[in-house]
Amino acid sequence: MNVLLQEIIQYRKGLLAWIIGLSLGALMFMPFLPAFADNVDSMKDFLAGMGQTLTGAIGIDFEVFFGPLGFFNYIYSFILLAAGIQALALGLRIIAKETRFKTADFLLTKPKSRVSIYLQKVFAGIICLIITQVVVGLVCLFSLMAFSSQSFPMQTFLLLVSTLSTMQFFLFTLGILIAALVPKLKQTIGVAIGITLLFYVLYMVANVTEDELYNWFTPFKYFEGNYIIANQSYDTQMLALGLSLTLLFFVVGLVVYRRRDVHSV
Amino acid sequence: MFAIYKREMRAHSKSLFFWALGVFLLIFISFIKFESIAATPEAADAMSDLMPEFVQVMFGMVMPLYTPQGYFICILLWISLAIFLHAALLGASLVSKEQQDKTADFLLVRPLSREKVIVAKALAGITQVVILNAAIWLSILVSFIPALSANSDLSAFIETGALALGSDLDLKQGIYLSLAGLLITQVIYLILGMIAATASRSSRRTAAYAAMLVLLGYLLYSVVATSGEVDFLGVLTPFWYFFSQRVLADGLSAAYLGLSAAVIIVGVWASCFLYRRRDVL
Numbered sequence: 240m241n242v243l244l245q246e247i248i249q250y251r252k253g254l255l256a257w258i259i260g261l262s263l264g265a266l267m268f269m270p271f272l273p274a275f276a277d278n279v280d281s282m283k284d285f286l287a288g289m290g291q292t293l294t295g296a297i298g299i300d301f302e303v304f305f306g307p308l309g310f311f312n313y314i315y316s317f318i319l320l321a322a323g324i325q326a327l328a329l330g331l332r333i334i335a336k337e338t339r340f341k342t343a344d345f346l347l348t349k350p351k352s353r354v355s356i357y358l359q360k361v362f363a364g365i366i367c368l369i370i371t372q373v374v375v376g377l378v379c380l381f382s383l384m385a386f387s388s389q390s391f392p393m394q395t396f397l398l399l400v401s402t403l404s405t406m407q408f409f410l411f412t413l414g415i416l417i418a419a420l421v422p423k424l425k426q427t428i429g430v431a432i433g434i435t436l437l438f439y440v441l442y443m444v445a446n447v448t449e450d451e452l453y454n455w456f457t458p459f460k461y462f463e464g465n466y467i468i469a470n471q472s473y474d475t476q477m478l479a480l481g482l483s484l485t486l487l488f489f490v491v492g493l494v495v496y497r498r499r500d501v502h503s504v
Numbered sequence: 505m506f507a508i509y510k511r512e513m514r515a516h517s518k519s520l521f522f523w524a525l526g527v528f529l530l531i532f533i534s535f536i537k538f539e540s541i542a543a544t545p546e547a548a549d550a551m552s553d554l555m556p557e558f559v560q561v562m563f564g565m566v567m568p569l570y571t572p573q574g575y576f577i578c579i580l581l582w583i584s585l586a587i588f589l590h591a592a593l594l595g596a597s598l599v600s601k602e603q604q605d606k607t608a609d610f611l612l613v614r615p616l617s618r619e620k621v622i623v624a625k626a627l628a629g630i631t632q633v634v635i636l637n638a639a640i641w642l643s644i645l646v647s648f649i650p651a652l653s654a655n656s657d658l659s660a661f662i663e664t665g666a667l668a669l670g671s672d673l674d675l676k677q678g679i680y681l682s683l684a685g686l687l688i689t690q691v692i693y694l695i696l697g698m699i700a701a702t703a704s705r706s707s708r709r710t711a712a713y714a715a716m717l718v719l720l721g722y723l724l725y726s727v728v729a730t731s732g733e734v735d736f737l738g739v740l741t742p743f744w745y746f747f748s749q750r751v752l753a754d755g756l757s758a759a760y761l762g763l764s765a766a767v768i769i770v771g772v773w774a775s776c777f778l779y780r781r782r783d784v785l
Binding site (some may be wrong): 256268274279304305309310313314339426428429432433436439440441443444 | 522551601
């Protein structure tokens with residue numbers, strides 16, 4: 240338990256900073272919701288004047304897609320990007336810092352198996368991430384309620400918010416695996432930003448070009464909000480892929496970490 | 505001095521390689537598919553059109569994405585977010601790594617003034633951002649430029665984009681100028697990262713400060729680009745100096761070129777000054 244507690248204590252300030260930053264990010268966009276709703280209304284009038292409905296034009300449920308949740312989903316991808324960087328950086332750091340700050344032999348000479356250390360570190364990270372997700376989810380819920388004049392289906396909202404968890408756990412375990420594989424990792428935040436942005440731009444390109452090949456390579460597609468809005472559920476195939484990759488990263492990370500060579504100072 | 509330069513180049517060679525590779529691939533996959541972008545308004549595009557302007561600007565959708573200009577501006581904004589972060593983090597790490605790795609006293613007892621140490625490190629940093637910029641250049645050269653000329657249907661969209669921008673600048677020339685502007689901004693962020701590292705007390709938090717500088721610049725850019733009335737605030741955010749939309753329309757602005765030169769020179773001087781007086785532990 241000591242390692243777990245120690246990790247949480249060490250991360251508490253960073254955790255607080257991330258939670259505040261992510262919450263502010265969510266709050267910053269919500270005041271735009273009324274303006275968005277106005278735009279949607281005027282477009283509706285415009286189309287009605289031409290004797291058309293939007294549902295016919297784009298073939299999905301208009302009220303949901305252009306309702307408050309549609310707006311929220313659009314903004315949320317941005318929050319997911321930032322939260323993804325947090326998770327990946329945490330995963331990298333929680334493993335890499337022992338070699339970075341030369342505390343690896345201090346830790347590894349304690350009468351604790353490497354498996355136990357690894358598991359405690361992973362659970363410490365998961366606890367911190369869950370705290371983040373709960374706070375950010377609540378902030379999103381309350382600000383959306385405050386700024387939205389329409390009601391929205393709670394189940395879809397919860398599904399949307401839950402993509403934060405799946406995404407963060409995916410990137411967290413990916414970070415752990417990378418840190419276990421690359422022992423001399425120095426600057427974790429740079430690597431985290433690079434990889435997460437790569438995934439995000441891939442996601443944008445996948446959306447713009449509508450080429451299905453790209454879908455397989457970015458977690459933003461595994462847990463995609465647009466699909467949830469349209470279908471009120473996850474894309475089961477993609478969700479299964481994402482979750483099994485998460486599990487795979489976790490297990491391979493354990494195997495590598497248990498056997499890897501750690502240099503003394 | 506040359507020894508420090510060489511050492512810094514070697515120490516960052518691996519990370520530079522992966523950044524260059526990543527950026528190259530990123531741009532390549534973004535642009536190689538460009539001609540397959542349909543000009544039909546899909547649901548997602550309708551969504552962007554309905555967003556308030558601030559959100560559109562922040563996501564880089566200042567022009568319709570089916571025009572080559574609009575797509576280029578959008579992709580380049582995301583790329584620049586990444587490589588400015590790289591530059592700022594690199595600048596910060598060049599200075600603070602000596603303390604983190606506990607090699608500072610080894611370095612500072614060499615018969616070299618602290619100013620020379622900083623200048624050598626800055627030169628190494630500049631070389632690296634130039635290499636990264638070259639990777640972007642190369643990638644655009646093999647993906648976007650051929651895509652532009654290969655598909656004759658695109659010329660109509662190029663016209664639309666040029667009309668929307670109100671520019672008579674050749675698109676290819678505009679793209680090259682944007683990349684040059686990008687390079688200057690990279691150097692500015694590199695120097696800002698070095699200042700952040702020399703000015704902050706703790707050597708562990710410098711990366712966070714450097715990253716924050718970039719994010720603040722990004723936020724401020726969104727405000728300036730949305731309002732259109734507070735252009736003078738653009739002086740405070742390097743994102744705005746050579747923002748690709750403005751470069752595609754009017755080329756590099758002479759005023760901002762002068763400002764950039766001033767920022768870079770004063771910045772190097774300031775980090776020398778701060779580093780000389782720094783209590784290095």
